[in-house]
Amino acid sequence: QKEVEQNSGPLSVPEGAIASLNCTYSDRGSQSFFWYRQYSGKSPELIMSIYSNGDKEDGRFTAQLNKASQYVSLLIRDSQPSDSATYLCAVNILGGSYIPTFGRGTSLIVHP
Amino acid sequence: DAGVTQSPTHLIKTRGQHVTLRCSPISGHKSVSWYQQVLGQGPQFIFQYYEKEERGRGNFPDRFSARQFPNYSSELNVNALLLGDSALYLCASSLEGADTQYFGPGTRLTVL
Numbered sequence: 001q002k003e004v005e006q007n008s009g010p011l012s013v014p015e016g017a018i019a020s021l022n023c024t025y026s027d028r029g030s031q032s033f034f035w036y037r038q039y040s041g042k043s044p045e046l047i048m049s050i051y052s053n054g055d056k057e058d059g060r061f062t063a064q065l066n067k068a069s070q071y072v073s074l075l076i077r078d079s080q081p082s083d084s085a086t087y088l089c090a091v092n093i094l095g096g097s098y099i100p101t102f103g104r105g106t107s108l109i110v111h112p
Numbered sequence: 113d114a115g116v117t118q119s120p121t122h123l124i125k126t127r128g129q130h131v132t133l134r135c136s137p138i139s140g141h142k143s144v145s146w147y148q149q150v151l152g153q154g155p156q157f158i159f160q161y162y163e164k165e166e167r168g169r170g171n172f173p174d175r176f177s178a179r180q181f182p183n184y185s186s187e188l189n190v191n192a193l194l195l196g197d198s199a200l201y202l203c204a205s206s207l208e209g210a211d212t213q214y215f216g217p218g219t220r221l222t223v224l
Contacts, residue, residue, distance in 0.1 A: 008152070032211050043202055043215040044155065088154050098211040099145065099168045102154030 003027075004091050006103035013110055019076040021106050023089030026070070033065055033072045034090040034100060037083075044088055047074070079110040114139070116205050116216030124222045125193050133188040133219045137205030143167070144186040145213060146178055147202040155202055161186055162208070190221075198223045 003026040013019045021035075032051050036044035050056045050063040050072065062075040072091075076083055086107050090100035117136045125131055137144050143162040147155035157170035161180035175191045184205075190197055200220050204213035 004154075006154075034212070036215075043200075043218045046212065046214065049212055090154075092211045098143075098206065098213075099157050099160055100211070100213065101157070102147075104152065104154045 004089055004101050004103040006087075006089050006106045008104055008106060010107040010109050013079050013108070015079060015081060015110055015112050017079050017110075019079045019083065019108055019110070021074040021076075021087050021089075021108065023072045023074075023091075023103055024070055025072070025089075025091045025101075027091070027093060028067075028070065029093045030067075030070075030091045032092040032100075033063070034092070035061075035063060035072075035074045036088040036090060036102075038086045038088055038105065040085075047087075076108075079108075081110050081112055084108055084110050116203055116214055118201075118203050118216040118219050120219060121217065122220045122222075124224065126224050127193055127195060129193050129223075130189065130191050131193060131221060133190075133201050133203075133221075134185065135188070135203030135205075135216060136185045137203075138214060140207065141205035141214075142184050142208050143206045144180055144184065145204045145206070146186070146188045147204065148172070149200045149202055149218075150198075158188065193223045195223050197221065 035047045038044045064073045086105040088105045089103040092100045145160040146158040149155045159178040160168040203216045
C-alpha cells in the first residue's frame with residue numbers, strides 16, 4: 001500500500017515569512033514528486049515537480065527531495081495572504097501507469 | 113489553449129440514481145484520469161484511460177465505470193448512488209509518456 005503522509009495543519013505563518021510544508025512517502029520505488037496548490041472549492045493546480053535529490057527553485061517556491069529519507073518538502077518564501085490554500089503532495093512510481101498517490105494536504109494560512 | 117474541461121460543474125442527485133460526468137482533456141493529451149476528492153482528503157484515484165484502453169483502476173466498487181472516446185474525451189458513470197459518493201470529482205489529463213497531470217475544474221456531486 002503506497003502511502004503519502006502530510007500534516008493536515010493548519011500551518012499559520014505571518015506575511016513575508018517562509019512557509020515550510022513537508023511530505024513523507026512509504027514506497028522506495030517512487031521516482032517523481034509533485035506539489036499542487038488547491039484553493040477552497042477549486043481543483044488542484046500544479047506548482048512544481050521534482051525528480052532528483054536536492055533543491056529545485058521556481059520563483060518563491062523551492063522543492064526539496066531526499067530519497068534516502070523518503071521526504072519531500074516545499075518552501076514558500078515571502079509568503080503572501082494569496083498563498084493561503086491547501087498544498088497537496090503527490091508521488092508517482094515511474095515505469096507504471098503514472099498514477100500518482102496524493103497526500104491529504106496541508107492547509108496553509110498566511111496572515112497579514 | 114483551453115485547459116481540461118468538465119461538465120456539469122455542480123450536480124444534485126438522490127440515493128439510488130445514476131450520474132454521468134464528462135471530461136475533455138487538454139488538446140494533444142491522450143491520457144485521462146478520474147479522481148474522487150471528499151472534504152479534507154486528497155484526491156483518490158478511480159480510473160485512468162489511454163487511447164480508449166483502461167490503464168488503471170483504483171479501489172472503487174463496480175458501481176463506478178468509465179470510458180474514453182476516440183477524441184480522448186471521457187465519461188465517468190456512477191450507478192446506485194450512495195450518500196458517501198458526495199464529493200468533488202476531478203478529471204486530469206496528461207501527455208503520452210508523461211507523468212505530470214493537469215486537473216480540470218471538477219464536478220461537485222451532492223447525493224441527498
